[in-house]
Amino acid sequence: MARKASIIGGGVIGGGWAARFLLNGWDVSVFDPDPQAERKIGEVLANARRSLPALSDVPMPAEGRLSFAASIAESVEGADYIQESVSERLPLKHRVFAEIQAVAKGVPIGSSTSGFKPSELQEGAADPSTIFVSHPFNPVYLLPLSEIVPSPKSDLQIIENAKEILREIGMFPLHVRKEIDAHIADRFLEAVWREALWLVKDGIATTEEIDEAIRMGFGLRWGQMGLFETYRVAGGEAGMKHFMAQFGPCLQWPWTKLTDVPEFTEELVDLIAGQSDEQSGKYTIRELERIRDQNLIGFLRALKDRNWGAGKVLLDHDKRRRASFHETGKTGEGAPLVMAEMQVLPGWIDYNGHMTESRYLFASSETSDAFLRLIGADMDYVANGHSYYTAETHIMHLGEAKLGDRLTGTLQVLHADEKRLHVFIRILRGDEVVASLEQMLLHVDMKAGRTCPAAPEVLAKLLPIAEAHGSLPRPAAAGRFVGQRK
Ligand SMILES: NC(=O)C1=CN([C@@H]2O[C@H](COP(=O)(O)OP(=O)(O)OC[C@H]3O[C@@H](n4cnc5c(N)ncnc54)[C@H](O)[C@@H]3O)[C@@H](O)[C@H]2O)C=CC1
Ligand SMILES: C[N+](C)(C)CC(=O)CC(=O)[O-]
Numbered sequence: 001m002a003r004k005a006s007i008i009g010g011g012v013i014g015g016g017w018a019a020r021f022l023l024n025g026w027d028v029s030v031f032d033p034d035p036q037a038e039r040k041i042g043e044v045l046a047n048a049r050r051s052l053p054a055l056s057d058v059p060m061p062a063e064g065r066l067s068f069a070a071s072i073a074e075s076v077e078g079a080d081y082i083q084e085s086v087s088e089r090l091p092l093k094h095r096v097f098a099e100i101q102a103v104a105k106g107v108p109i110g111s112s113t114s115g116f117k118p119s120e121l122q123e124g125a126a127d128p129s130t131i132f133v134s135h136p137f138n139p140v141y142l143l144p145l146s147e148i149v150p151s152p153k154s155d156l157q158i159i160e161n162a163k164e165i166l167r168e169i170g171m172f173p174l175h176v177r178k179e180i181d182a183h184i185a186d187r188f189l190e191a192v193w194r195e196a197l198w199l200v201k202d203g204i205a206t207t208e209e210i211d212e213a214i215r216m217g218f219g220l221r222w223g224q225m226g227l228f229e230t231y232r233v234a235g236g237e238a239g240m241k242h243f244m245a246q247f248g249p250c251l252q253w254p255w256t257k258l259t260d261v262p263e264f265t266e267e268l269v270d271l272i273a274g275q276s277d278e279q280s281g282k283y284t285i286r287e288l289e290r291i292r293d294q295n296l297i298g299f300l301r302a303l304k305d306r307n308w309g310a311g312k313v314l315l316d317h318d319k320r321r322r323a324s325f326h327e328t329g330k331t332g333e334g335a336p337l338v339m340a341e342m343q344v345l346p347g348w349i350d351y352n353g354h355m356t357e358s359r360y361l362f363a364s365s366e367t368s369d370a371f372l373r374l375i376g377a378d379m380d381y382v383a384n385g386h387s388y389y390t391a392e393t394h395i396m397h398l399g400e401a402k403l404g405d406r407l408t409g410t411l412q413v414l415h416a417d418e419k420r421l422h423v424f425i426r427i428l429r430g431d432e433v434v435a436s437l438e439q440m441l442l443h444v445d446m447k448a449g450r451t452c453p454a455a456p457e458v459l460a461k462l463l464p465i466a467e468a469h470g471s472l473p474r475p476a477a478a479g480r481f482v483g484q485r486k
Helices: 012-023 037-055 072-076 090-101 118-122 156-168 185-201 207-225 228-234 236-252 266-280 285-305 310-328 357-374 379-383 456-469
Strands: 004-008 027-031 066-068 081-084 109-111 131-136 145-149 172-175 337-343 386-397 406-416 420-429 432-445
Touching: 004 012, 004 072, 004 090, 012 027, 012 037, 012 081, 012 131, 027 072, 037 066, 037 285, 072 090, 081 090, 090 109, 090 118, 118 131, 131 156, 145 156, 156 172, 156 310, 185 207, 185 266, 207 228, 207 266, 207 285, 228 236, 285 310, 337 357, 357 386, 357 406, 357 420, 357 432, 379 386, 406 456
Parallel strands: 004 027, 004 081, 027 066, 081 109, 109 131, 145 172
Antiparallel strands: 131 145, 337 406, 386 432, 406 420, 420 432
């Protein structure tokens, strides 16, 4: 049965939390007294459906059930996790925690607060131990970070359970060891925001020029290495110490106005809002959200290809989801092995409006790679210098896969010996075969660059499967050549 998350406050951030939980298979109950909340969450969810699945080639679990509760009590009833995302006002948050704890006992209650400390949130609570900060970043459905901040009164088991729940929905819980106003990340954002406001107020730069200064340069660096690793590299071969010796003195120079906050006069607000309209007013907020999401997908995918930073979190999440698939996957004898599940994503569609041909080969690789992992020819095996290489493939396109279709890859071993692995892969949509691929793989000594017998432990797994598959009907398309009459 799906687990239940209760989301209290369904604005920008609550909507993002709701989407993240729902798309990861949790049932979600939202409470928000705003009559527009249902519409707003619907729009956030539409954006999330368009973007979150595009981060991965492993299909999302079946979406959970979304409901809107008439009260906090109804929303938190039976919840396994509660996330508070109401407006940033402490007395309001206190009232909300009191209502939650009148019903929910011992359940983790994360607060999205951008700046309040957990001990402030816990003041006057019936049970302070279950309330902690879980501060996410917008858009919550795409960005992995959530700062988890306990206070000395927090129950550390509740904190660990909450961190595990966040990992399960693909997030990166960063445990902040000492509570402080605005946690870790918002301290930076506030500093940069203050400095930027002064630059506009003093007529040094427009909102657009400031954004260019960030996105054409250091913003790109920060997204993949952060601050310290970036500066370490900037120190050249002499590293961090040299960097600090060179740039340390500037900290005493008037390079920033950090402690000084410009007054939010009507004039300053108008100046900033006017420049911002000129810069970005040609797009609606929803259009900007979609542009942002597509940029983030490309950026996060690039990081994923390098197993680096936020991309590593995505890869780890894929691994977890693949492992749970194999626990439940049908790998019984007497049938082709069900090795992969995929979903046709927006980038897989060609100008004919269906899945492009290279993706059939991709789907086949997902299937055969999973099989190779099953028989022990996995990444450790490859790191030790041995692998299977594909020598020949014949693809038959039998149907049209369309956007959003869920596909399954099955594999039947036609023949295997010490060096050769001859397989027949079917790509199915339900029971319909949309493509079949016949493939010959050869076992290779990667250093020597030639074929060699597979390791005994790999053969010990492979050969019994080949023998079992020997009793399966041989696919009619096996051995077929291009142009052969039916
Ligand atoms: N917007 C941002 O960039 C970020 C905001 N946060 C934090 O997330 C929290 C929510 O912020 P946003 O979503 O931006 O604000 P928002 O204004 O978009 O949403 C707040 C929602 O709370 C609802 N609300 C008010 N009283 C309520 C009650 N008694 N019960 C249930 N819902 C109630 C409002 O109707 C509104 O829909 C704040 O604590 C904020 O500091 C955290 C990360 C980023
Ligand atoms: C502006 N803000 C302080 C509400 C920002 C955050 O808390 C995090 C974010 O998503 O930028």
